[in-house]
Amino acid sequence: MKKEMITVAKELWKGNEAIAEAAVRAGCKCFFGYPITPQNEIPEYMSMRLPQAGGVFVQSESELAAINMVYGAAASGVRAMTSSSSPGVSLKQEGISAMCSGELPGVIVNMMRGGPGLGTIQPSQCDYFQATRGGGNGDYRTIVLAPCDIQEAVDMTQEAFDLADLYRTPVVILGDGMIGQMMEPIEWHDIPKRELPPKDWAASGRKGRDHSNFVTSLRIDAADCEQFNRSLEQKYKTIAEKETRWAEKDAEGCQILVVAYGTPSRIALSAVEELEQKGIKAGLFRPQTVWPFPSARLAELAAQDSLKAILVVEMSLGQMLEDVQLAVKGVKPVRFHGRVGGMVPSVEDIAAEAEKILQEVQ
Amino acid sequence: MEERLAPWLTARRLTALVGHSGTGKTEVAVNMVFALAAAGVKTALADLDVVNPYFRSRERREAFQKKGIRFVSSSQTLVDADVPALPGELNALLEDPSLRSVLDIGGDSGARVLSRYRHRIAAQDGQMLFVLNARRPQVSTPEAAAWNIRRIEDIMGLPVDGIINNTHLCGETRPEDILAGAELAETVSYMTGIPVVCHTAARSLAGALPALAEPVFPIDIYMKKPWER
Numbered sequence: 001m002k003k004e005m006i007t008v009a010k011e012l013w014k015g016n017e018a019i020a021e022a023a024v025r026a027g028c029k030c031f032f033g034y035p036i037t038p039q040n041e042i043p044e045y046m047s048m049r050l051p052q053a054g055g056v057f058v059q060s061e062s063e064l065a066a067i068n069m070v071y072g073a074a075a076s077g078v079r080a081m082t083s084s085s086s087p088g089v090s091l092k093q094e095g096i097s098a099m100c101s102g103e104l105p106g107v108i109v110n111m112m113r114g115g116p117g118l119g120t121i122q123p124s125q126c127d128y129f130q131a132t133r134g135g136g137n138g139d140y141r142t143i144v145l146a147p148c149d150i151q152e153a154v155d156m157t158q159e160a161f162d163l164a165d166l167y168r169t170p171v172v173i174l175g176d177g178m179i180g181q182m183m184e185p186i187e188w189h190d191i192p193k194r195e196l197p198p199k200d201w202a203a204s205g206r207k208g209r210d211h212s213n214f215v216t217s218l219r220i221d222a223a224d225c226e227q228f229n230r231s232l233e234q235k236y237k238t239i240a241e242k243e244t245r246w247a248e249k250d251a252e253g254c255q256i257l258v259v260a261y262g263t264p265s266r267i268a269l270s271a272v273e274e275l276e277q278k279g280i281k282a283g284l285f286r287p288q289t290v291w292p293f294p295s296a297r298l299a300e301l302a303a304q305d306s307l308k309a310i311l312v313v314e315m316s317l318g319q320m321l322e323d324v325q326l327a328v329k330g331v332k333p334v335r336f337h338g339r340v341g342g343m344v345p346s347v348e349d350i351a352a353e354a355e356k357i358l359q360e361v362q
Numbered sequence: 363m364e365e366r367l368a369p370w371l372t373a374r375r376l377t378a379l380v381g382h383s384g385t386g387k388t389e390v391a392v393n394m395v396f397a398l399a400a401a402g403v404k405t406a407l408a409d410l411d412v413v414n415p416y417f418r419s420r421e422r423r424e425a426f427q428k429k430g431i432r433f434v435s436s437s438q439t440l441v442d443a444d445v446p447a448l449p450g451e452l453n454a455l456l457e458d459p460s461l462r463s464v465l466d467i468g469g470d471s472g473a474r475v476l477s478r479y480r481h482r483i484a485a486q487d488g489q490m491l492f493v494l495n496a497r498r499p500q501v502s503t504p505e506a507a508a509w510n511i512r513r514i515e516d517i518m519g520l521p522v523d524g525i526i527n528n529t530h531l532c533g534e535t536r537p538e539d540i541l542a543g544a545e546l547a548e549t550v551s552y553m554t555g556i557p558v559v560c561h562t563a564a565r566s567l568a569g570a571l572p573a574l575a576e577p578v579f580p581i582d583i584y585m586k587k588p589w590e591r
Contacts, residue, residue, distance in 0.1 A: 010497065010531055010534065011497055011498070011499045011502070012384065012495060012497040012498050012499075012530070012531055012532070013384075013499070014383070014384050037415050037444050038415050038416065120442050121415045121442050121444050122415075122416075122442055123416075177415075177416065178416065178587075178588070181414070181415065181416040181417065182416070182417065182587055183384050183417075183532065184532060185497070185531040185532060185534045263588070266587070266588070266589040267588050267589040269589065270589040270590075270591070342442070344588045345588075346588065347588075347589060347591075
């Protein structure tokens, strides 16, 4: 009786645990990973939960082994996932490149921490280049989803598996350590079902076909390899057309537009509200996919007469900054405020920087 | 001065806060030592969480110093070393009869840090309080919460003496959440024989609660996210 009374829609979840639960609810059947702070709650939760849900959890001997286990599981047609943090994700790059070449779906979570090298366990966004340009070899892209709160992390994780299956490509969930470690109330949503093609390419037995399926990343013939690259190019074009996402707050008609993703976008939102209280027309532009990057919309906003300058805020030395500059094409000044090495920008510093820039450009 | 404080706050010289991860032990611990210090009690706080890398009471170290609260933390010199080391200074908190000490323990198996000290804590005037949040899905049913208490008792080798209902949803907490937590705590208490010692409520909500069988401990939110005011 009492159980029913305490059942409510909202629950308090830690980011890492919530992402793991979201993956289970999305039908993830295999998790392979190796511990590293600040994402340890993902494998910890999966080790408890996935066997209950009829899945398989393996703590692999290394991050490299984990991503190659994802490759194998994905090739057999099941939903598979791995997670790590920056140095561990570096080790996975070869496998991600191979998955793109094998056209294998899979979900990779990176809870970024300060780098380079082993760096620090505190939050960071210093792997933006690695996630959006590809740290592995070859002309490939991965869809990169960038949640700014636990609710969005949950929704994006559930959808990531659909995106991966639809486009037969790895999908990266790019969080910073804060997203993994903080706690927020969430509710569980039913993610709208997509029409997904059958996995008739999977190496899961012959099943009456006249041929055996074969998953490989090796294409020895150059002309054949070029043709394959062209097909990837076409796939990435489709993804860019259909899956680019962003969010805005007061971005139309503003004088200064702050561009930020993940945790810094939450801090920037508080700064924007503070500026607005002072009568300054400030806006926020938040990419939800950082690849594909919402360049076209940002270019539109940059072209507004009202807009004097753009301020990019990151927990890096300026990586997304380059995508903003490419989108804005110099039509407005683009400035940067970043904290690195595990340090987090403050509301005060962002607001002060925005005011300073406005004075300088006017 | 101590008579201004609720009896559960001053009942024992040592209080260790244990519970499922993310139930709010650190926020309760920080509020406890501020309440004790404000009443003129010589107070100490030990951050013995060897599980969580972020949102630690040590982030409020300066505020403790200002209030004269003695503060010790795991891995004091290299706070981000991710090494589960305990400070030698912890002995002072355990042994000094003039100090009222609150020990903030990591969630679930984080209680293992106490097992090393269990004989000494048992010999002292101490209490183990289980912090419960009914909105945490893994302790949201009476069975799950009672199981969590027994598991933590097994890990630390000490019995839990009381339950603190710290039910909240961060900034979205409503009075009905706290009341649902009170109901859960009551059932868990009935199942385990462990009394409920208090209910926490953000200061702004404390007045909106109906009368409860146990005292309400009004708390201020110190463990904020970088964008929160």
